[in-house]
Amino acid sequence: MTTACLIIIGNEILSGRTKDVNLNWLAVELNKVGVKLCEARVIADIPQAIIATLNECRKNYDYVFTTGGIGPTHDDITSENIAAALGVAYEKNPAAEAILAKHYGEENLNAARLKMSYMPVGAELILNPVSAAPGFRIENIYVMAGVPRIMQAMFDNIKHTLQGGEPVLSKTVSIFMTEGIIAEGLTKIQNDFPHVEIGSYPFVRNNRLGTSLVARNKDATELEKVGTVIQEFILGLGGEIDNTEEQ
Amino acid sequence: MTTACLIIIGNEILSGRTKDVNLNWLAVELNKVGVKLCEARVIADIPQAIIATLNECRKNYDYVFTTGGIGPTHDDITSENIAAALGVAYEKNPAAEAILAKHYGEENLNAARLKMSYMPVGAELILNPVSAAPGFRIENIYVMAGVPRIMQAMFDNIKHTLQGGEPVLSKTVSIFMTEGIIAEGLTKIQNDFPHVEIGSYPFVRNNRLGTSLVARNKDATELEKVGTVIQEFILGLGGEIDNTEEQ
Numbered sequence: 001m002t003t004a005c006l007i008i009i010g011n012e013i014l015s016g017r018t019k020d021v022n023l024n025w026l027a028v029e030l031n032k033v034g035v036k037l038c039e040a041r042v043i044a045d046i047p048q049a050i051i052a053t054l055n056e057c058r059k060n061y062d063y064v065f066t067t068g069g070i071g072p073t074h075d076d077i078t079s080e081n082i083a084a085a086l087g088v089a090y091e092k093n094p095a096a097e098a099i100l101a102k103h104y105g106e107e108n109l110n111a112a113r114l115k116m117s118y119m120p121v122g123a124e125l126i127l128n129p130v131s132a133a134p135g136f137r138i139e140n141i142y143v144m145a146g147v148p149r150i151m152q153a154m155f156d157n158i159k160h161t162l163q164g165g166e167p168v169l170s171k172t173v174s175i176f177m178t179e180g181i182i183a184e185g186l187t188k189i190q191n192d193f194p195h196v197e198i199g200s201y202p203f204v205r206n207n208r209l210g211t212s213l214v215a216r217n218k219d220a221t222e223l224e225k226v227g228t229v230i231q232e233f234i235l236g237l238g239g240e241i242d243n244t245e246e247q
Numbered sequence: 248m249t250t251a252c253l254i255i256i257g258n259e260i261l262s263g264r265t266k267d268v269n270l271n272w273l274a275v276e277l278n279k280v281g282v283k284l285c286e287a288r289v290i291a292d293i294p295q296a297i298i299a300t301l302n303e304c305r306k307n308y309d310y311v312f313t314t315g316g317i318g319p320t321h322d323d324i325t326s327e328n329i330a331a332a333l334g335v336a337y338e339k340n341p342a343a344e345a346i347l348a349k350h351y352g353e354e355n356l357n358a359a360r361l362k363m364s365y366m367p368v369g370a371e372l373i374l375n376p377v378s379a380a381p382g383f384r385i386e387n388i389y390v391m392a393g394v395p396r397i398m399q400a401m402f403d404n405i406k407h408t409l410q411g412g413e414p415v416l417s418k419t420v421s422i423f424m425t426e427g428i429i430a431e432g433l434t435k436i437q438n439d440f441p442h443v444e445i446g447s448y449p450f451v452r453n454n455r456l457g458t459s460l461v462a463r464n465k466d467a468t469e470l471e472k473v474g475t476v477i478q479e480f481i482l483g484l485g486g487e488i489d490n491t492e493e494q
Contacts, residue, residue: 012446014284016274017417017461023289027263037261039296042270042287045446049286072427073447074434104427112430147449170264180319180351183359187321199259199292200320202394214264 002164004030005061006040007053009078010068010146013042021148022067029155034164035063045069050081058085058141063162065155068146070135072112079136082143083120093119096134103132126154166218171227174242175234176210178202185233186213189226196226210242249411251277252308253287254300256325257315257393260289268395269314276402281411282310292316297328305332305388310409312402315393317382319359326383329390330367340366343381350379373401413465418474421489422481423457425449432480433460436473443473457489 006026012018020042027037038061043049050069058064069078083090096117101109116133123136126143128150135144135154144154175182179200190198197216202209213234215226234241253273259265267289274284285308290296297316305311316325330337343364348356363380370383373390375397382391382401391401422429426447437445444463449456462473481488 011444011463012448012461013270014274014287015415015417015463016271016278016284017446018448019268019271021266023260024263024266027261031263037263038291040261040289044285071447071449072430074430074437075446108427110427110431112434113427115430149451168262170262180355180357180360183319183321183362184357187359190321197258199264199322200318201259201265202318204396214259216258216262 002035002063002162003038003061004035004063004065005038005057007050007057007064007066008040008042008068008146009045009050009066010042011045011075013068014044022146022151025148025152026065026067026155029159030162030164031167033159033162034166034168035162036168045075045077047077047081047084050078051085054082054085054141058139062140064141066141066143067151070116070133070143070145072115072133076115078143079119082138082141086120086138088138089121090118091121092117093123093125093136095125096136099125099127099132099134127157129153129157168216168218169220169223170214170216171223172215173213173227173230173234174203174205174210175213175239176208176242177234177237177239178209179211182211182213182234182237182239185237186230189229189233192229193222193226196222198226198230205242249282249310249409250285250308251282251310251312252285252304254297254304254311254313255287255289255315255393256292256297256313257289258292258322260315261291269393269398272395272399273312273314273402276406277409277411278414280406280409281413281415282409283415292322292324294324294328294331297325298332301329301332301388305386309387311388313388313390314398317363317380317390317392319362319380323362325390326366329385329388333367333385335385336368337365338368339364340370340372340383342372343383346372346374346379346381374404376400376404415463415465416467416470417461417463418470419462420460420474420477420481421450421452421457422460422486423455423489424481424484424486425456426458429458429460429481429484429486432484433477436476436480439476440469440473443469445473445477452489 123138126135144151199214201212370385373382446461448459
């Protein structure tokens with residue numbers, strides 16, 4: 001199993017000013033290429049937080065993705081602290097500089113914009129068709145923008161390079177019963193299918209309380225089998241299965 | 248400064264099935280009571296992940312909040328692993344049992360529902376007016392439900408007990424200029440006001456690129472002063488300030 005960790009860097013997420021949407025988007029996209037997002041962390045724009053978090057996570061997971069902090073302003077400090085974490089120099093990347101010069105024009109490439117070409121030595125660019133300024137990969141770390149549209153474009157450019165496996169498939173059975181009624185039987189089903197991850201998530205739909213039972217596994221046949229067992233279990237309890245669209 | 252960390256526990260967030268909304272809500276509410284959210288982590292329903300994360304975070308921050316994993320199903324494993332992390336027994340809490348018995352009726356209090364009364368010994372209940380099953384506090388750890396409406400009701404019940412300070416206020420100046428143009432002058436303003444946190448966040452509004460400059464500080468007078476300096480700086484550059492509602 002290929003594992004990944006996402007590090008979201010930005011005071012604006014922790015202050016509540018900005019709602020992160022990158023975690024959910026990346027979780028879904030990583031699964032499509034067979035990479036399992038195992039952890040995510042949201043940290044502040046503080047050098048020591050970036051360095052310590054990165055050094056912990058890059059050892060624990062196959063891939064680390066970061067979002068945020070690679071723009072031209074004073075609060076964009078991700079790149080220099082990734083260099084610090086890796087113990088490599090933080091220098092102007094000529095290829096990145098050329099991209100910025102072409103995008104802004106030489107005469108408009110001021111010091112702030114030029115800052116976006118500074119990276120850890122050894123970084124490989126991740127191109128950004130939206131606003132030009134590139135992200136980069138170094139070792140197992142993928143450094144991307146925080147603006148969702150830009151992050152998504154960057155990820156689309158590198159996803160084919162990730163060494164993942166088969167995507168995890170899911171089968172959802174939504175019912176209008178509460179968890180307390182189905183928990184015991186569901187535990188038995190989980191025990192009968194130890195390799196299938198079964199989750200139970202309460203919801204409110206059209207003012208009715210319900211529960212979504214979600215089975216996850218890479219094997220479609222196994223998943224179909226578990227789905228049938230769950231449905232038969234629910235129908236056996238006299239329950240009603242809701243086939244409307246996933247909430 | 249009173250500090251906090253949020254630990255979001257749940258495979259469903261990391262698989263992309265469920266979009267977390269608790270981080271943003273708590274970030275805003277914690278600030279209102281003068282507590283600074285310094286970090287958030289999203290972890291899987293794995294005992295060792297819960298234990299290791301909790302033990303790291305509870306030492307580093309004044310308060311730790313957890314969401315998720317306290318329901319009646321097999322994948323709800325937060326409470327027992329918090330007991331394990333603290334090295335205390337995981338036992339039935341009589342007050343919690345009484346609440347559940349009253350809510351469901353003695354005759355409907357099956358083993359799964361009764362599981363929700365099991366907690367680390369020494370836990371103090373956090374009442375839940377929405378669905379009865381309580382969360383709990385133990386030491387500096389607040390254990391809450393993952394369902395947003397329930398989590399919010401739980402937090403509302405304990406927020407008056409938190410020892411916070413003054414809330415951080417913010418002043419936003421939104422402009423239709425990109426970051427590269429204002430970065431240098433903004434750095435100077437940040438250096439002139441080292442105790443005010445100034446963030447720069449790009450946006451797209453009505454198809455126009457812009458930047459929100461956000462100053463944050465507990466002192467309203469200082470903030471007003473920085474806001475004026477930023478506005479004068481922008482007007483001096485010939486920039487346009489956007490006074491429409493925050494995006």
